[in-house]
Amino acid sequence: MQTLPKVLLIHRSTLICEVLRESLEQREYEVVSYATSGDDALKKSTKYKPDVIIISNSLSDYSGLEIVNELNRDSFKGSFIFLSQNAKDARQVFQKLNVSGHIHTFDGMSELFFALQEIRAGRKYTSQSVKKEINKSFKEEVGDLEMDTSVLKSLTPRELQIMQALSDSNTTPQIAKQFLISPATVNNHRANIMQKLNLRGRNQLIGVAISLKPFYDSDAA
Structure with a gap:
C-alpha cells in the first residue's frame, strides 16, 4: 500500500x-x-x-x-x-x-x-x-476590451488551444505539459496572440481569453 x-x-x-x-x-x-x-x-x-x-x-x-x-x-x-x-x-x-x-x-x-x-x-x-x-477577476479587468468572435479567425489552431487553456486558468507550466511543448514555446504563442489581437500585458490576454471562452469549439473559431 x-x-x-x-x-x-x-x-x-x-x-x-x-x-x-x-x-x-x-x-x-x-x-x-x-x-x-x-x-x-x-x-x-x-x-x-x-x-x-x-x-x-x-x-x-x-x-x-x-x-x-x-x-x-x-x-x-x-x-x-x-x-x-x-x-x-x-x-x-x-x-x-x-x-x-x-x-x-x-x-x-x-x-x-x-x-x-x-x-x-x-x-x-x-x-x-x-x-x-x-x-471573474480577469474578466472584470478586461472591461471594454472584450472582443467578438471574429478575432478567433486570425489565430492558428495551436493559438486557439493556448487561448482555451488560458481561459481555464492554466499556468504556463500546465499548458506546456498539456501540449507536450516547452514553457518558452507557450510564451512565444502568447506573444503572437497578443500581437495579433493588439493586447498589452498578460492580464488583458487572460481577460480576453475568458470573455471568448464560450466560442472556442464553435463555428466562429
Whole structure:
C-alpha cells in the first residue's frame, strides 16, 4: 500500500488547524504539526520536512505567498495546497506561485481530499470555485476590451488551444505539459496572440481569453 503523505498545516486560526488535523487523521494522513505564524511555519517546515503543506494567506506576520516563496528558495521538496479566501488570494496565487493544489476555503473537505489524491498521483488540482474567482477577476479587468468572435479567425489552431487553456486558468507550466511543448514555446504563442489581437500585458490576454471562452469549439473559431 502506498504511504500517505506527511502533512503540515499553516493557518492563523488554531481552531481551523485542529479541525483540519482531526479530519485528515480520520483519513489516516499523518499531520506532523501545525503553525499559526510565519516564523513557526518556517521552523516546522525545516524540522518536519512534510510531503505536503496546506497553507492559507491568512497569517499574523507573513502572507502565505511569502512563506511559499521562502521555502522554495530553501529548496523545499514537498508540495503545496493553497487555501484561497477570496478573489485577490486566488489571483495572486495563480499569477505568482506554482502550487500543486489550489482550493477555496468555502470548498468542502471533499475538495481537499481530492487535491491530496491528485498530488499523490503526480497531478495538480485547482477547484472549480477557485477557477471561477480567477476568471471573474480577469474578466472584470478586461472591461471594454472584450472582443467578438471574429478575432478567433486570425489565430492558428495551436493559438486557439493556448487561448482555451488560458481561459481555464492554466499556468504556463500546465499548458506546456498539456501540449507536450516547452514553457518558452507557450510564451512565444502568447506573444503572437497578443500581437495579433493588439493586447498589452498578460492580464488583458487572460481577460480576453475568458470573455471568448464560450466560442472556442464553435463555428466562429
